[in-house]
Amino acid sequence: MRSIYVTTPIYYVNDKPHIGHAYTSIAADALCRWHRRCGDDVWMLTGTDEHGQKVLRSAALRGISPQAHCDELSEHFRALLRLVQVENDDFIRTTEPRHTSVVQAVLQHLYDRGDIYAADYEGWYSTAAERFWTEKDLIDGKCPDTGQPVEWVTEKNWFFKMGKYADQLRAWIDENPGFLAPASRKSEVVGALRKEIGDLCISRPKERMSWGIELPFDRDYVTYVWFDALLNYLSAVGYHPDPALRSPDFARRWPAAFHLVGKDILATHSIYWSTMLFALGLPPARCLYAHGWWMVEGRKMSKSLGNVVDPTMLVRAYGAEQLRYFLLREIPFGGDGDFSHQAFFNRTNADLANDLGNLAHRALSMSEKWLGGVVPALDADTEADQALGALAAKVGEGFGPLFEAAQFSKALELLWELVSAGNKYIDSQAPWALNKAGQVVRLGGVLRRSLEICRIAAALLAPILPTKAQELADKLGLPENPLQRVGSLDGLIDGAPLRCGDPLFPRLLELPAEVSAALSAALAEAPPEPAPKPKKSPKTTTSAPMSETTAAPAAEAGPAAGPALIEYDDFAKIALRTGLIKEAARHPKADRLLVLTIDLGEAQPRTIVAGLASTYAPEVLVGQTVVVVANLKPIKLRGVESHGMVLAVGGDAGVQALATASAPVAPGTVVR
């Protein structure tokens, strides 16, 4: 039995969790669920990072004590885990005594060994940002975060002898090729280590920042938040510098650790953390995996841009498992990606509703209709069956190693080769024709192989879609959903009862109403132009960071003016008619516009250009009845002449819904 200890970063409680936090936790959970299914000894740790300037500032802004703030915010992170079906074994908070006592014991131990010493720290201090900067960080001699003047400050602080362990780290990386992943990010660390590695300032004077763990050997200082936070990976599994005081579980978990982190904190983990471990006489974790960054429409998620994606809303709108699938499928785990509702919508419909859902529904419904609703027997393999079997074998062999290497999207891509082949197999073998011709044995064989593909999908998807995969296994007459025979088209139980029921993933017809509303709200709140941001030094600096960055305040929406009154005659001038959308396409020159062909009951349908592209995929509009302003003078919109206007709910802030008729009506019906 392999021991697998998977960790996520512990998240700052300066604000509520967003989709980036959900991402790492879901990935860690999927990995753990996979290993649990393989029978490994798994432990998943996540938690919250509760000390430091950022958290202190957030609490102060709310006018409550930092501890009360942390208690409340930490709960939001726990609630998110439950919502997205993460089954963590432990959740650590850095304000818990089980953690603070270990941090203090480690500090004392390193101090006693001579690995921590006092020295003057010098640097450019920004009072506005409450942090030090190096000379090269400054922009025009001013704080890069706030643009305010900085002053040269010298202050006593405590330092960890990080530089002493730099060679050991260089050698470790050379000798352990699997330590840093993916390979593309390894070069960043290797590059950083080519330069000299200084020592790490690990203290903050209490007079400047008191929200932290007190240094056991100097009561005027608290511990730098990163030195405190990184130790969570040890404190949570029973570590103590004195081996006699360690929990027996510790040897079970360390160093079998797999740290999943975002690329933003790769340097702190690879350099700070590994050298801290060397100083404690411990080997680094088995693997440090830095995944990529989710952006939103090409921009970093930020409160001030109003584009923070709330995972709670996504779960309510699309479903927790759809979110898990989208995040792990849409981008390679090490790469960056762009979040958009359109991409979510398309991915959910294409992969889950159309490919997998359709395969399952077709195979199950035909088996129910023509074969008595039980698992049919296999027949002798034809050439097409052999090709399908070979593909299943390839998937069975390839999926696990990819998944264990956190290559979730590649593993899913591989599985989908089989799912798509299953749909094509049904098309080419035409079970309906076999049924008509009374070829029952062949019909059974074809449907059995199609059902087997569904079984393989259920077995392999369980770590990502825990509930849906079990639901699919139930439909296939499997009370358990075992991870066996995933490379073979022969794993179902002959004669077991099948249950078709409702489709596994209903097809989305339009963006969920809540999503449209959130998009409109975001548009209303976002500033018209993103404020130009001064260049900021990356979080990955190996110099001694003295504080965290500030968050810009969210833009406020102005008060709405009441509408001006008009006479009835003014209103009567507007000819409103119902229109049936016959065709819809993206505008060739404008992302937000669609070009619609609408039947208004006239001799010819009209071309109308509408700003609906942010809310609706063109294909979902075809067949919908809308309300049209039919007597608007034609106008050219980005080169396409528009003959009318489609009414939608949501005003200037963005479209939330279409204005439509509540019952079927003929095109061209008067609306008044």
Ligand code: ME8
């Ligand atoms: O850095 N895309 O906490 P944090 C992908 N407390 N992942 C994202 C993301 C995005 N846009 N935004 C956040 C800290 N993440 C420290 C960690 S560990 C000892 C201390 C994820 O709240 C990603 O995992 O800023 C990233 O590393 C982490 O959240 C940062 O969370």
